[in-house]
Amino acid sequence: MISNKMQDYVKNSSAVRAMFEEGKKMAAIYGADKVYDFSLGNPNVAAPQAVKDAIMEILEEDAVEIHGYMNNSGYEDVRGRIADSINEKYHTYFNYTNIIMTVGAAGGLNVILKTLLDPKDEVIVFAPYFGEYRSYVNNYDGKLVTVSPKTTDFQPNLEEFKDKITKKTKAVIVNSPNNPTGVIYSEETIQKLSKILEDKQMEHGIQIYIISDEPYRELVYNNQKVPYLTKYYANTIVGYSYSKSLSLPGERIGYLVIPDEAEDSELLIAGANVANRILGFVNAPSLFQKVVAKCIDSKTDLSYYNRNRETLYQALVEYGYHCIKPDGAFYLFVRSPIADEKEFCEAAKEQHILVVPGSSFECPGYIRIAYCVAYETIVNALPGFKVLAQKYIES
Numbered sequence: 001m002i003s004n005k006m007q008d009y010v011k012n013s014s015a016v017r018a019m020f021e022e023g024k025k026m027a028a029i030y031g032a033d034k035v036y037d038f039s040l041g042n043p044n045v046a047a048p049q050a051v052k053d054a055i056m057e058i059l060e061e062d063a064v065e066i067h068g069y070m071n072n073s074g075y076e077d078v079r080g081r082i083a084d085s086i087n088e089k090y091h092t093y094f095n096y097t098n099i100i101m102t103v104g105a106a107g108g109l110n111v112i113l114k115t116l117l118d119p120k121d122e123v124i125v126f127a128p129y130f131g132e133y134r135s136y137v138n139n140y141d142g143k144l145v146t147v148s149p150k151t152t153d154f155q156p157n158l159e160e161f162k163d164k165i166t167k168k169t170k171a172v173i174v175n176s177p178n179n180p181t182g183v184i185y186s187e188e189t190i191q192k193l194s195k196i197l198e199d200k201q202m203e204h205g206i207q208i209y210i211i212s213d214e215p216y217r218e219l220v221y222n223n224q225k226v227p228y229l230t231k232y233y234a235n236t237i238v239g240y241s242y243s244k245s246l247s248l249p250g251e252r253i254g255y256l257v258i259p260d261e262a263e264d265s266e267l268l269i270a271g272a273n274v275a276n277r278i279l280g281f282v283n284a285p286s287l288f289q290k291v292v293a294k295c296i297d298s299k300t301d302l303s304y305y306n307r308n309r310e311t312l313y314q315a316l317v318e319y320g321y322h323c324i325k326p327d328g329a330f331y332l333f334v335r336s337p338i339a340d341e342k343e344f345c346e347a348a349k350e351q352h353i354l355v356v357p358g359s360s361f362e363c364p365g366y367i368r369i370a371y372c373v374a375y376e377t378i379v380n381a382l383p384g385f386k387v388l389a390q391k392y393i394e395s
Protein backbone atom coordinates (compact mmCIF):
# COMPACT_ATOMS: atom_id res chain seq x y z
CA MET A 1 0.00 0.00 0.00
CA ILE A 2 1.18 3.52 -0.66
CA SER A 3 1.81 5.86 2.28
CA ASN A 4 -1.03 7.69 4.00
CA LYS A 5 0.49 10.99 2.95
CA MET A 6 0.61 9.92 -0.68
CA GLN A 7 -2.98 8.66 -0.51
CA ASP A 8 -3.99 12.22 0.45
CA TYR A 9 -1.91 13.70 -2.37
CA VAL A 10 -3.52 11.33 -4.88
CA LYS A 11 -7.02 12.05 -3.59
CA ASN A 12 -6.50 15.82 -3.70
CA SER A 13 -4.49 15.81 -6.89
CA SER A 14 -4.21 19.03 -8.90
CA ALA A 15 -7.50 20.19 -10.44
CA VAL A 16 -5.46 22.08 -13.04
CA ARG A 17 -3.73 18.89 -14.17
CA ALA A 18 -7.05 16.96 -14.14
CA MET A 19 -8.59 19.62 -16.37
CA PHE A 20 -5.60 19.48 -18.72
CA GLU A 21 -6.03 15.70 -19.07
CA GLU A 22 -9.75 16.14 -19.64
CA GLY A 23 -8.98 18.70 -22.35
CA LYS A 24 -6.87 16.12 -24.19
CA LYS A 25 -9.71 13.59 -24.02
CA MET A 26 -12.22 16.15 -25.27
CA ALA A 27 -9.85 17.10 -28.10
CA ALA A 28 -9.75 13.44 -29.19
CA ILE A 29 -13.57 13.36 -29.33
CA TYR A 30 -14.43 16.79 -30.77
CA GLY A 31 -11.16 17.75 -32.53
CA ALA A 32 -8.42 19.93 -31.06
CA ASP A 33 -9.70 23.06 -32.80
CA LYS A 34 -13.14 22.66 -31.18
CA VAL A 35 -11.86 22.50 -27.61
CA TYR A 36 -10.75 25.69 -25.85
CA ASP A 37 -8.36 24.65 -23.15
CA PHE A 38 -7.47 27.48 -20.77
CA SER A 39 -6.46 25.18 -17.93
CA LEU A 40 -2.68 25.04 -17.79
CA GLY A 41 -0.01 27.76 -17.85
CA ASN A 42 1.75 26.06 -20.73
CA PRO A 43 3.09 28.79 -23.08
CA ASN A 44 1.91 28.54 -26.66
CA VAL A 45 4.69 30.91 -27.76
CA ALA A 46 7.77 29.17 -29.19
CA ALA A 47 11.04 29.59 -27.31
CA PRO A 48 13.16 32.38 -28.87
CA GLN A 49 15.35 31.40 -31.83
CA ALA A 50 18.37 32.16 -29.61
CA VAL A 51 17.51 29.07 -27.55
CA LYS A 52 17.66 26.79 -30.56
CA ASP A 53 20.89 28.41 -31.74
CA ALA A 54 22.43 28.04 -28.28
CA ILE A 55 21.55 24.32 -28.09
CA MET A 56 23.19 23.67 -31.45
CA GLU A 57 26.28 25.73 -30.60
CA ILE A 58 26.78 24.09 -27.21
CA LEU A 59 26.42 20.58 -28.60
CA GLU A 60 28.87 21.32 -31.39
CA GLU A 61 31.41 22.79 -28.97
CA ASP A 62 31.40 19.95 -26.45
CA ALA A 63 29.94 16.46 -26.42
CA VAL A 64 31.29 15.12 -23.13
CA GLU A 65 31.40 17.64 -20.29
CA ILE A 66 28.00 19.05 -21.18
CA HIS A 67 26.27 15.81 -20.22
CA GLY A 68 28.26 15.28 -17.02
CA TYR A 69 27.69 16.01 -13.34
CA MET A 70 28.86 19.30 -11.93
CA ASN A 71 28.64 21.05 -8.53
CA ASN A 72 25.15 20.37 -7.11
CA SER A 73 24.47 24.13 -7.25
CA GLY A 74 25.29 24.27 -10.96
CA TYR A 75 28.10 25.46 -13.24
CA GLU A 76 30.05 28.35 -11.72
CA ASP A 77 30.26 30.27 -15.02
CA VAL A 78 26.48 30.03 -15.57
CA ARG A 79 25.76 31.19 -12.03
CA GLY A 80 28.21 34.07 -12.45
CA ARG A 81 26.55 35.15 -15.69
CA ILE A 82 23.13 35.12 -14.00
CA ALA A 83 24.41 37.06 -10.97
CA ASP A 84 25.91 39.74 -13.29
CA SER A 85 22.67 40.03 -15.19
CA ILE A 86 20.58 40.51 -12.02
CA ASN A 87 23.10 43.06 -10.72
CA GLU A 88 22.88 45.02 -13.95
CA LYS A 89 19.09 45.11 -13.94
CA TYR A 90 18.40 45.69 -10.25
CA HIS A 91 21.63 47.26 -8.93
CA THR A 92 22.29 44.37 -6.56
CA TYR A 93 25.67 42.84 -5.59
CA PHE A 94 25.38 39.11 -6.09
CA ASN A 95 28.13 36.78 -7.22
CA TYR A 96 28.01 33.20 -8.37
CA THR A 97 27.91 31.80 -4.83
CA ASN A 98 24.52 33.44 -4.30
CA ILE A 99 22.94 31.55 -7.21
CA ILE A 100 21.81 27.90 -7.04
CA MET A 101 20.59 26.41 -10.31
CA THR A 102 17.33 24.47 -9.83
CA VAL A 103 14.88 22.20 -11.60
CA GLY A 104 12.47 25.02 -12.42
CA ALA A 105 10.67 27.15 -9.84
CA ALA A 106 9.04 24.04 -8.39
CA GLY A 107 12.44 22.46 -7.77
CA GLY A 108 13.72 25.71 -6.25
CA LEU A 109 10.75 26.01 -3.88
CA ASN A 110 11.21 22.43 -2.71
CA VAL A 111 14.94 22.96 -2.21
CA ILE A 112 14.48 26.06 -0.08
CA LEU A 113 11.58 24.63 1.92
CA LYS A 114 13.59 21.49 2.60
CA THR A 115 16.47 23.72 3.71
CA LEU A 116 14.35 25.88 6.02
CA LEU A 117 11.56 23.84 7.55
CA ASP A 118 11.38 21.79 10.70
CA PRO A 119 8.13 19.87 11.26
CA LYS A 120 5.21 22.19 12.23
CA ASP A 121 7.03 25.32 11.09
CA GLU A 122 4.52 27.69 9.54
CA VAL A 123 4.63 29.08 6.02
CA ILE A 124 2.28 31.94 5.21
CA VAL A 125 0.71 32.33 1.77
CA PHE A 126 -1.68 34.94 0.39
CA ALA A 127 -4.82 33.62 -1.26
CA PRO A 128 -5.36 33.22 -4.10
CA TYR A 129 -2.12 31.27 -4.48
CA PHE A 130 -0.57 28.57 -6.69
CA GLY A 131 -2.13 25.40 -5.22
CA GLU A 132 1.07 23.38 -5.32
CA TYR A 133 2.45 25.44 -2.40
CA ARG A 134 0.25 23.35 -0.11
CA SER A 135 1.91 20.10 -1.23
CA TYR A 136 5.42 21.57 -1.23
CA VAL A 137 5.07 22.75 2.39
CA ASN A 138 3.47 19.44 3.37
CA ASN A 139 6.43 17.59 1.80
CA TYR A 140 8.55 18.82 4.74
CA ASP A 141 5.78 18.54 7.38
CA GLY A 142 5.39 22.31 7.52
CA LYS A 143 2.04 23.96 8.15
CA LEU A 144 0.54 26.20 5.49
CA VAL A 145 -1.17 29.29 6.91
CA THR A 146 -3.42 31.13 4.49
CA VAL A 147 -4.21 34.84 4.49
CA SER A 148 -7.65 35.33 2.94
CA PRO A 149 -7.97 37.18 -0.38
CA LYS A 150 -8.62 40.89 -0.70
CA THR A 151 -10.89 40.70 -3.70
CA THR A 152 -11.09 44.47 -4.26
CA ASP A 153 -7.61 44.60 -5.78
CA PHE A 154 -5.98 41.23 -4.96
CA GLN A 155 -3.09 42.90 -3.16
CA PRO A 156 -2.18 40.94 0.01
CA ASN A 157 -4.40 41.49 3.04
CA LEU A 158 -1.72 42.92 5.34
CA GLU A 159 -3.89 43.40 8.42
CA GLU A 160 -4.75 39.74 8.51
CA PHE A 161 -1.16 38.86 7.63
CA LYS A 162 0.14 40.67 10.70
CA ASP A 163 -2.24 38.73 12.92
CA LYS A 164 -1.22 35.38 11.46
CA ILE A 165 2.49 35.68 12.14
CA THR A 166 3.51 33.58 15.16
CA LYS A 167 6.70 32.33 16.78
CA LYS A 168 6.44 29.32 14.47
CA THR A 169 6.40 31.40 11.27
CA LYS A 170 9.44 30.45 9.21
CA ALA A 171 8.64 31.76 5.77
CA VAL A 172 6.21 33.78 3.68
CA ILE A 173 5.73 32.96 0.02
CA VAL A 174 5.17 35.99 -2.19
CA ASN A 175 4.24 35.52 -5.84
CA SER A 176 4.20 38.63 -8.02
CA PRO A 177 3.21 38.88 -10.86
CA ASN A 178 0.66 36.55 -9.42
CA ASN A 179 -0.78 33.27 -10.53
CA PRO A 180 -3.83 33.25 -10.73
CA THR A 181 -4.69 36.99 -10.69
CA GLY A 182 -1.97 38.57 -12.86
CA VAL A 183 -1.69 41.30 -10.19
CA ILE A 184 1.71 42.85 -9.43
CA TYR A 185 2.26 43.62 -5.75
CA SER A 186 2.97 47.34 -5.57
CA GLU A 187 6.13 48.84 -4.10
CA GLU A 188 3.99 50.23 -1.27
CA THR A 189 2.70 46.73 -0.50
CA ILE A 190 6.23 45.32 -0.45
CA GLN A 191 7.47 48.12 1.83
CA LYS A 192 4.62 47.57 4.28
CA LEU A 193 5.02 43.81 4.19
CA SER A 194 8.76 44.13 4.86
CA LYS A 195 8.17 46.46 7.79
CA ILE A 196 5.66 44.06 9.34
CA LEU A 197 8.15 41.22 9.03
CA GLU A 198 11.02 43.23 10.48
CA ASP A 199 8.90 44.20 13.49
CA LYS A 200 7.71 40.63 14.01
CA GLN A 201 11.25 39.24 13.78
CA MET A 202 12.24 41.64 16.57
CA GLU A 203 9.13 40.95 18.64
CA HIS A 204 9.54 37.16 18.54
CA GLY A 205 13.35 37.03 18.27
CA ILE A 206 13.12 34.81 15.19
CA GLN A 207 14.06 34.83 11.51
CA ILE A 208 11.28 34.90 8.96
CA TYR A 209 12.26 34.46 5.31
CA ILE A 210 10.39 35.77 2.31
CA ILE A 211 10.44 33.27 -0.53
CA SER A 212 9.74 35.34 -3.62
CA ASP A 213 8.40 32.97 -6.27
CA GLU A 214 8.95 34.80 -9.56
CA PRO A 215 8.36 32.71 -12.67
CA TYR A 216 6.39 35.61 -14.20
CA ARG A 217 8.86 38.44 -13.44
CA GLU A 218 9.47 39.11 -17.13
CA LEU A 219 5.82 38.84 -18.19
CA VAL A 220 4.71 42.38 -17.47
CA TYR A 221 2.58 44.74 -19.60
CA ASN A 222 2.88 48.50 -20.13
CA ASN A 223 6.34 48.68 -18.53
CA GLN A 224 4.99 48.13 -15.02
CA LYS A 225 7.73 47.70 -12.41
CA VAL A 226 8.07 44.59 -10.27
CA PRO A 227 10.06 45.45 -7.12
CA TYR A 228 13.13 43.22 -6.54
CA LEU A 229 12.43 42.01 -3.03
CA THR A 230 15.99 41.48 -1.76
CA LYS A 231 16.32 45.28 -1.85
CA TYR A 232 13.46 45.75 0.60
CA TYR A 233 13.95 42.90 3.05
CA ALA A 234 17.28 41.24 3.86
CA ASN A 235 15.89 37.77 4.61
CA THR A 236 14.59 37.30 1.07
CA ILE A 237 15.25 34.31 -1.14
CA VAL A 238 14.25 34.62 -4.78
CA GLY A 239 13.07 31.67 -6.85
CA TYR A 240 13.18 32.22 -10.60
CA SER A 241 12.30 30.04 -13.58
CA TYR A 242 12.70 30.10 -17.35
CA SER A 243 9.50 28.06 -17.82
CA LYS A 244 7.48 31.10 -18.83
CA SER A 245 10.07 33.77 -19.62
CA LEU A 246 11.71 31.61 -22.32
CA SER A 247 8.81 29.15 -22.87
CA LEU A 248 10.80 26.20 -21.51
CA PRO A 249 8.50 24.56 -18.93
CA GLY A 250 9.34 21.00 -19.91
CA GLU A 251 13.10 21.60 -19.70
CA ARG A 252 12.94 22.29 -15.95
CA ILE A 253 15.40 25.10 -15.44
CA GLY A 254 15.50 27.93 -12.93
CA TYR A 255 17.53 29.23 -10.00
CA LEU A 256 17.43 30.44 -6.41
CA VAL A 257 19.08 33.65 -5.24
CA ILE A 258 20.30 33.53 -1.63
CA PRO A 259 21.80 36.93 -0.76
CA ASP A 260 24.75 37.33 1.62
CA GLU A 261 22.58 39.75 3.62
CA ALA A 262 20.15 36.98 4.55
CA GLU A 263 20.61 35.71 8.09
CA ASP A 264 22.71 32.51 8.12
CA SER A 265 23.32 32.91 4.38
CA GLU A 266 26.33 30.58 4.31
CA LEU A 267 24.32 27.83 5.94
CA LEU A 268 21.36 28.51 3.66
CA ILE A 269 23.59 28.26 0.59
CA ALA A 270 25.22 25.07 1.87
CA GLY A 271 21.81 23.64 2.78
CA ALA A 272 20.30 24.41 -0.62
CA ASN A 273 23.27 22.73 -2.30
CA VAL A 274 22.70 19.56 -0.27
CA ALA A 275 18.90 19.73 -0.67
CA ASN A 276 19.31 19.84 -4.46
CA ARG A 277 21.30 16.61 -4.19
CA ILE A 278 19.32 14.68 -1.61
CA LEU A 279 15.92 15.50 -3.06
CA GLY A 280 17.18 13.58 -6.05
CA PHE A 281 17.45 16.51 -8.43
CA VAL A 282 21.27 16.19 -8.00
CA ASN A 283 21.68 19.24 -10.25
CA ALA A 284 19.63 21.32 -12.67
CA PRO A 285 19.71 20.02 -16.28
CA SER A 286 23.24 20.58 -17.57
CA LEU A 287 22.50 21.50 -21.18
CA PHE A 288 19.84 24.02 -20.24
CA GLN A 289 22.05 25.68 -17.63
CA LYS A 290 24.42 26.52 -20.47
CA VAL A 291 21.55 27.49 -22.77
CA VAL A 292 20.04 30.03 -20.39
CA ALA A 293 23.48 31.56 -19.79
CA LYS A 294 23.84 32.11 -23.53
CA CYS A 295 20.29 33.48 -23.78
CA ILE A 296 20.51 35.80 -20.81
CA ASP A 297 19.13 38.78 -22.76
CA SER A 298 16.50 36.88 -24.76
CA LYS A 299 12.84 37.49 -24.12
CA THR A 300 9.57 35.83 -24.98
CA ASP A 301 7.15 37.58 -27.34
CA LEU A 302 5.16 39.69 -24.88
CA SER A 303 3.09 41.26 -27.65
CA TYR A 304 1.57 37.82 -28.29
CA TYR A 305 0.30 37.54 -24.72
CA ASN A 306 -0.72 41.18 -24.69
CA ARG A 307 -2.96 40.70 -27.73
CA ASN A 308 -4.61 37.72 -26.02
CA ARG A 309 -4.99 39.70 -22.83
CA GLU A 310 -6.63 42.68 -24.52
CA THR A 311 -8.95 40.60 -26.69
CA LEU A 312 -10.14 38.35 -23.89
CA TYR A 313 -10.47 41.09 -21.28
CA GLN A 314 -12.38 43.49 -23.56
CA ALA A 315 -14.79 40.78 -24.71
CA LEU A 316 -15.49 39.36 -21.26
CA VAL A 317 -16.13 42.80 -19.78
CA GLU A 318 -18.45 43.61 -22.68
CA TYR A 319 -20.41 40.39 -21.98
CA GLY A 320 -20.82 41.47 -18.35
CA TYR A 321 -18.14 39.45 -16.57
CA HIS A 322 -16.22 41.07 -13.75
CA CYS A 323 -12.45 40.87 -13.47
CA ILE A 324 -9.35 42.93 -12.76
CA LYS A 325 -7.22 43.64 -15.81
CA PRO A 326 -3.96 41.80 -15.17
CA ASP A 327 -0.67 43.74 -15.25
CA GLY A 328 1.46 40.63 -15.54
CA ALA A 329 1.63 36.84 -16.09
CA PHE A 330 -0.91 35.30 -18.50
CA TYR A 331 -3.96 34.64 -16.36
CA LEU A 332 -7.33 36.31 -16.01
CA PHE A 333 -9.10 35.76 -12.69
CA VAL A 334 -12.79 36.25 -13.33
CA ARG A 335 -15.62 36.43 -10.81
CA SER A 336 -17.88 33.47 -11.41
CA PRO A 337 -21.38 34.63 -12.39
CA ILE A 338 -22.74 31.99 -9.99
CA ALA A 339 -21.62 31.45 -6.42
CA ASP A 340 -20.53 27.86 -7.03
CA GLU A 341 -17.74 28.37 -9.52
CA LYS A 342 -17.28 24.62 -9.95
CA GLU A 343 -20.79 24.46 -11.37
CA PHE A 344 -19.85 27.28 -13.74
CA CYS A 345 -16.73 25.37 -14.84
CA GLU A 346 -18.94 22.35 -15.60
CA ALA A 347 -21.31 24.55 -17.64
CA ALA A 348 -18.28 25.97 -19.50
CA LYS A 349 -17.30 22.45 -20.52
CA GLU A 350 -20.58 22.18 -22.41
CA GLN A 351 -19.22 25.04 -24.54
CA HIS A 352 -15.94 23.04 -24.82
CA ILE A 353 -14.26 25.68 -22.63
CA LEU A 354 -11.91 24.48 -19.90
CA VAL A 355 -11.20 26.86 -17.05
CA VAL A 356 -10.01 26.22 -13.48
CA PRO A 357 -12.14 26.82 -10.37
CA GLY A 358 -10.84 29.46 -7.96
CA SER A 359 -11.10 26.98 -5.07
CA SER A 360 -7.93 25.38 -6.50
CA PHE A 361 -6.23 28.64 -5.48
CA GLU A 362 -8.16 28.89 -2.20
CA CYS A 363 -10.39 31.59 -3.62
CA PRO A 364 -13.80 30.12 -4.40
CA GLY A 365 -16.28 32.14 -6.44
CA TYR A 366 -13.73 32.89 -9.17
CA ILE A 367 -12.38 31.09 -12.21
CA ARG A 368 -8.91 31.23 -13.74
CA ILE A 369 -8.43 31.53 -17.48
CA ALA A 370 -4.87 30.85 -18.69
CA TYR A 371 -4.61 32.92 -21.88
CA CYS A 372 -1.19 31.64 -22.94
CA VAL A 373 -3.00 29.89 -25.81
CA ALA A 374 -3.20 30.45 -29.57
CA TYR A 375 -5.00 33.66 -30.47
CA GLU A 376 -7.52 31.62 -32.48
CA THR A 377 -8.42 29.66 -29.35
CA ILE A 378 -9.48 32.91 -27.71
CA VAL A 379 -11.41 34.18 -30.71
CA ASN A 380 -13.17 30.84 -31.19
CA ALA A 381 -14.02 30.50 -27.49
CA LEU A 382 -15.67 33.94 -27.24
CA PRO A 383 -19.11 32.82 -28.51
CA GLY A 384 -19.13 30.16 -25.77
CA PHE A 385 -18.27 32.75 -23.11
CA LYS A 386 -21.08 34.89 -24.50
CA VAL A 387 -23.61 32.04 -24.26
CA LEU A 388 -22.56 31.47 -20.64
CA ALA A 389 -22.94 35.19 -19.88
CA GLN A 390 -26.40 35.25 -21.43
CA LYS A 391 -27.40 32.26 -19.34
CA TYR A 392 -25.89 33.29 -16.01
CA ILE A 393 -25.38 37.05 -16.01
CA GLU A 394 -28.25 38.51 -17.95
CA SER A 395 -30.98 36.23 -16.56
Ligand SMILES: Cc1ncc(COP(=O)(O)O)c(C=O)c1O
Pocket: 041, 103, 104, 105, 106, 107, 130, 175, 179, 213, 215, 241, 242, 243, 249, 253, 254
Ligand atom coordinates in the same frame (compact mmCIF):
# COMPACT_ATOMS: atom_id res chain seq x y z
C1 LIG B 1 3.37 30.72 -9.19
C2 LIG B 1 4.09 29.55 -9.75
N1 LIG B 1 5.14 29.06 -9.10
C3 LIG B 1 5.84 28.01 -9.55
C4 LIG B 1 5.49 27.38 -10.73
C5 LIG B 1 6.29 26.23 -11.20
O1 LIG B 1 7.06 26.64 -12.28
P1 LIG B 1 8.20 25.71 -12.93
O2 LIG B 1 7.63 25.15 -14.19
O3 LIG B 1 9.32 26.63 -13.22
O4 LIG B 1 8.54 24.68 -11.94
C6 LIG B 1 4.39 27.85 -11.45
C7 LIG B 1 3.97 27.18 -12.68
O5 LIG B 1 2.98 27.44 -13.29
C8 LIG B 1 3.67 28.96 -10.95
O6 LIG B 1 2.62 29.46 -11.59
